[in-house]
Amino acid sequence: MTDFWSAEERLVAQLYGARAVDPAAHDFVERQRRDRYGELRRLLAAHGRTDKQTLAAFAALTSFDTYLELRRARGLSKREVIRTLERMSSALLT
Numbered sequence: 001m002t003d004f005w006s007a008e009e010r011l012v013a014q015l016y017g018a019r020a021v022d023p024a025a026h027d028f029v030e031r032q033r034r035d036r037y038g039e040l041r042r043l044l045a046a047h048g049r050t051d052k053q054t055l056a057a058f059a060a061l062t063s064f065d066t067y068l069e070l071r072r073a074r075g076l077s078k079r080e081v082i083r084t085l086e087r088m089s090s091a092l093l094t
């Protein structure tokens with residue numbers, strides 16, 4: 001997911017910003033969210049985790065808002081974002 005966020009950061013940030021007033025941007029964000037949640041459910045089920053709390057935590061970890069927070073507000077490099085998210089993900093699965 002971070003590859004997509006990184007490659008399309010400027011465009012995705014604009015779409016996320018416009019989602020409140022632009023129906024097409026809203027639809028894009030919602031489609032992306034549904035797809036991400038579907039993949040998260042599939043991946044977590046493969047690890048025997050189907051509880052709502054784990055899904056919610058992974059949804060937060062993989063959100064564009066989290067990516068922006070780490071990249072822009074905290075100033076982490078893409079590599080540091082990936083390491084941070086991998087560490088946090090591993091901790092959730094143990």
